[in-house]
Amino acid sequence: MTENMAQKMLNPEMILAVSAGLLLLGALISALLSPYRKVVGWVAFVFVLVASSGITYAAIKVFAEGARIVPPIFTLPAIGAGLTVRIDALSAVFVLIFALVGICATLYSVRYIQIYDHEHPIRYYPFLLLFLASLIWVVTASDMLFFIVAWELMTLFSYALVVYEKEDRKVIRAGIRYFIATHIATACMLLAAVILYVNSPDRSFAFSSLRAALENMAADKPGLVHLVLFLFFVGFATKAGILPFGFWLPEAHPAAPSSFSALLSGIMIKTGVYGVIRVFGEILPLSHFSTNWGIIISLFGTISLFIGVVTALVQTDSKVLLAFSSIENIGYIFLAVGMGIAFLRITPAIAVASIVAGLFHLVNHACFKSLLFLNAGSVLYRSGTRDMGKVSGLINIMPLTGFTAIIGSLSISGIPPFNGFSSKWLIFSDSLMAGRAMPIFLVMGVIAVFVSAVTIAVYLKFLGTIFLGQLYSDRELEHKDVPVSMRIPQVVIALFCILFGVVPTLPISLLHQAAEAVLPEGYAPPLDYIFGTLPAGVTLNLGEGIVGAWNPLPIVLAGVLTLLLSYAIYRSMAAPVRKTSVWQCGVVVGVNEARFKAHGYYVSFRDFLAFRIGRRWVRTYFPSIPVPKAGWLAKVPVTFDVDRLYYKVVEVGKRWCEKFSETHIGVPQVYVLWMVAGMVLAIVILYALS
Amino acid sequence: MTEAIGLGVLNIVLVLFFGPLFEGFVRKYIKANIAHSRRGPLVGVWQPFIDLFKLLGKEDLEAAGGVVTLQRLAPMMALAAALTASLFIPIAGKAPFEMHGDLIVFVYIIGISAVFIVFGAMASGSPYSYVGGTREMTLYLIVEPVLFIALVAAMINAHSLRFHDLIAWHQTHGVSLSMLVGAFALLMAMQAQFGKLPFDIAEAEQEIIGGPFIEMSGPKLALLKWTMFSRQFVFASVLVTVFFPWGKTGILAIDALITLIKVFVAYVVVGLIEVLTPRLRIDQALRFYLAMIITSAIAVVLAYVSP
Numbered sequence: 001m002t003e004n005m006a007q008k009m010l011n012p013e014m015i016l017a018v019s020a021g022l023l024l025l026g027a028l029i030s031a032l033l034s035p036y037r038k039v040v041g042w043v044a045f046v047f048v049l050v051a052s053s054g055i056t057y058a059a060i061k062v063f064a065e066g067a068r069i070v071p072p073i074f075t076l077p078a079i080g081a082g083l084t085v086r087i088d089a090l091s092a093v094f095v096l097i098f099a100l101v102g103i104c105a106t107l108y109s110v111r112y113i114q115i116y117d118h119e120h121p122i123r124y125y126p127f128l129l130l131f132l133a134s135l136i137w138v139v140t141a142s143d144m145l146f147f148i149v150a151w152e153l154m155t156l157f158s159y160a161l162v163v164y165e166k167e168d169r170k171v172i173r174a175g176i177r178y179f180i181a182t183h184i185a186t187a188c189m190l191l192a193a194v195i196l197y198v199n200s201p202d203r204s205f206a207f208s209s210l211r212a213a214l215e216n217m218a219a220d221k222p223g224l225v226h227l228v229l230f231l232f233f234v235g236f237a238t239k240a241g242i243l244p245f246g247f248w249l250p251e252a253h254p255a256a257p258s259s260f261s262a263l264l265s266g267i268m269i270k271t272g273v274y275g276v277i278r279v280f281g282e283i284l285p286l287s288h289f290s291t292n293w294g295i296i297i298s299l300f301g302t303i304s305l306f307i308g309v310v311t312a313l314v315q316t317d318s319k320v321l322l323a324f325s326s327i328e329n330i331g332y333i334f335l336a337v338g339m340g341i342a343f344l345r346i347t348p349a350i351a352v353a354s355i356v357a358g359l360f361h362l363v364n365h366a367c368f369k370s371l372l373f374l375n376a377g378s379v380l381y382r383s384g385t386r387d388m389g390k391v392s393g394l395i396n397i398m399p400l401t402g403f404t405a406i407i408g409s410l411s412i413s414g415i416p417p418f419n420g421f422s423s424k425w426l427i428f429s430d431s432l433m434a435g436r437a438m439p440i441f442l443v444m445g446v447i448a449v450f451v452s453a454v455t456i457a458v459y460l461k462f463l464g465t466i467f468l469g470q471l472y473s474d475r476e477l478e479h480k481d482v483p484v485s486m487r488i489p490q491v492v493i494a495l496f497c498i499l500f501g502v503v504p505t506l507p508i509s510l511l512h513q514a515a516e517a518v519l520p521e522g523y524a525p526p527l528d529y530i531f532g533t534l535p536a537g538v539t540l541n542l543g544e545g546i547v548g549a550w551n552p553l554p555i556v557l558a559g560v561l562t563l564l565l566s567y568a569i570y571r572s573m574a575a576p577v578r579k580t581s582v583w584q585c586g587v588v589v590g591v592n593e594a595r596f597k598a599h600g601y602y603v604s605f606r607d608f609l610a611f612r613i614g615r616r617w618v619r620t621y622f623p624s625i626p627v628p629k630a631g632w633l634a635k636v637p638v639t640f641d642v643d644r645l646y647y648k649v650v651e652v653g654k655r656w657c658e659k660f661s662e663t664h665i666g667v668p669q670v671y672v673l674w675m676v677a678g679m680v681l682a683i684v685i686l687y688a689l690s
Numbered sequence: 691m692t693e694a695i696g697l698g699v700l701n702i703v704l705v706l707f708f709g710p711l712f713e714g715f716v717r718k719y720i721k722a723n724i725a726h727s728r729r730g731p732l733v734g735v736w737q738p739f740i741d742l743f744k745l746l747g748k749e750d751l752e753a754a755g756g757v758v759t760l761q762r763l764a765p766m767m768a769l770a771a772a773l774t775a776s777l778f779i780p781i782a783g784k785a786p787f788e789m790h791g792d793l794i795v796f797v798y799i800i801g802i803s804a805v806f807i808v809f810g811a812m813a814s815g816s817p818y819s820y821v822g823g824t825r826e827m828t829l830y831l832i833v834e835p836v837l838f839i840a841l842v843a844a845m846i847n848a849h850s851l852r853f854h855d856l857i858a859w860h861q862t863h864g865v866s867l868s869m870l871v872g873a874f875a876l877l878m879a880m881q882a883q884f885g886k887l888p889f890d891i892a893e894a895e896q897e898i899i900g901g902p903f904i905e906m907s908g909p910k911l912a913l914l915k916w917t918m919f920s921r922q923f924v925f926a927s928v929l930v931t932v933f934f935p936w937g938k939t940g941i942l943a944i945d946a947l948i949t950l951i952k953v954f955v956a957y958v959v960v961g962l963i964e965v966l967t968p969r970l971r972i973d974q975a976l977r978f979y980l981a982m983i984i985t986s987a988i989a990v991v992l993a994y995v996s997p
Binding site: 395410415416428436442446449450456457460461463540544554559562563565570571576577591595596601605607 | 767791827994
């Protein structure tokens, strides 16, 4: 009996539930311990570490043994919803990245949050742990109503953390934008879920019932199917940051504390991709809807790709640059996932390869984007500024942070042999080969390659302004690197970046299982067929024989040998080495007087992209409506200016709430009066009803 | 396995030797004799080797306030990347790494050398090298799509991304309009990839005192020069092996010789264009290469429409 119970205790779902419970308990204990600023961070980290180990173990068991479905813990039969939990390979992938980034970001926050001495940790650690717990629920719910509940909880807790610096007007503004945008998205999702619920044969919110609902509706109500898919797409695209729905992202991600920005960009926006794969891959039956909506998803991905990177190129605030770069990378992921969904009915090999490519880029982006946000946070920690024009040469005082920043930047730019290149190679190969069947994907693939080159330029700007060059800061700097507890997470993630790049078969085998889990039984071609049998490399076979190859290990070996050859040439004549100062044409100039500042980078390319409509110049592609100077025409954009609409709504709401609060003015007699009046009203109503 | 190692060593030796040699030929006979009507270097085509030899022994100056480790590493990594990229090109008939990478891998590995040149530029902290570095990156991000799209045109024709499939298709199929248009666009792109007038904007001596190379001296400058020579050879060999692959015999020495002759012709064409044009500004270069991207795109459309 006890052996059986012990066996049950080690089930993945039990471990997952215990880990989530540990996170909830940790939130409570952090809230209680929050007055002790130096201790609360470590306590929270211990809880996150244990919980993440648990969920990692659960995920590995799921990969080894297959999906786990837990019968409903409780049901609400009146509305046909039940708290079911299902952990399949796709959930396991997300759970793994939650664990990795969660541990690293929490360890980083321990010392990082201490720079916010005006803010209380009680608004950080409890919400952080609750956020991680709600994330786990989002990817394991298999009932749409509870999925939306978990989604909403995740949004609320992340909002609380985005507005952590509540004294700053810009932060509050960013938080309100995020809040309203994401709630409109949730409303869309809820509406879509209700439409499917009404049409489902057994009136339930479970994913299988929603699938049956779509099957029924596909024949006679195609318009309604399109509406439902559109609403789901808007909901997930808003969370993921796809333009034009994701306009909140470039303000919200920089506004949050850097450790939480890492979580936002690293894992929260990925839940949008999770939703898209679940809805369009699993709930939507294979039909022409898949093809059409796949193309639409990829189109929006490509638009975000282009606009994101072009706007990132001209930024001078490091975290805003990283936020726009997140938009770009989500564009890559949507491009790949959309292509996979579009090809579900056409070529299974391309579909599975594309979905795996999208998931691979998702995992990689979680790694390197969180690393880059932690680096930006380290710069902020030491120098007190996010402005790239105000510091330079910081790698001289923070060598390890700078080194991990170089690794993160090379990874995100797609430089071999790091992980960004492995996933980008797969996306490019798939879209180029898919382009033979549908030329639109070839166009998207070529745009993606161009954008990748621009990304290299963006990150050379990021590194060149902050880390490289001569040391300069416009304020006092301690000449030390960040504390060890902030350096360790950066190094750990950098190691994963290198690992996934040099051994891409490791993540690809797990992601192939995830794709198999979503698609129908037996649909996906086996791993060996699509991705080849090399021990650490990938040869791509999309149904017509091997068309591409990427085998990192021999190439890295050749690179090392040629590097040794270059070193041998370099030292062949033992030239004497001498240190000297930088050449300034014979005069002695201070570092700040002859420094190439961030706003001067790529000016020619920026002007190259500007174009003219009539007499108006369009210089930036990021949606923002310019207000013309005079006349009635000036009033029109103002009406459509979403910002002013939001703030109008907020002000009106505030005024009404204030008016309403005048009824309770602090005099106890008035309160008693209200209570008596309420009692009388209740008695009257009950009397009238009986 | 040993065949691959032998071919690899052969590729690297050919790149390291014939890169400077062809450059020396262009420098003496085309630039000096034909264009400037002067005698040119006394040692003739061997001048680049003499320059490299001299530089390797000169004093190695390092910018003290900058990132010294990166200043040392960057030229070595750039040369290593250029040589690794050459392993994917079948200069001697068969590429040693043909099973390990395809055209996307090649384009990115040769991109590593450009990235590390810019790293080296930014590591020293000289504002001139920053200007040169940003110009180099701007030129890179507009020229790389031309190379990539031209190779995509070949890919559409050959139904595969791997170099030996592209070459095999082109050899059996003969001349085709899409590949000719792609070759033209790629030839124009080579001007910037070689770093030659009218597109030597990144290294503009009269404007920014050498750009990325200003703080590099002695052995570092020798490595960077050799990187430039190697990159030139690799880009030229991509053009001639993929877009003009005819004349394969199967015998290693003769194939290598034929490829070298074709690469030599490419160098002569680039050299002639170099001496006949002035330097362009970066915005003019951006507009020119946009036109070349459109030309490459036309090659892709032609590849779809007619094989």
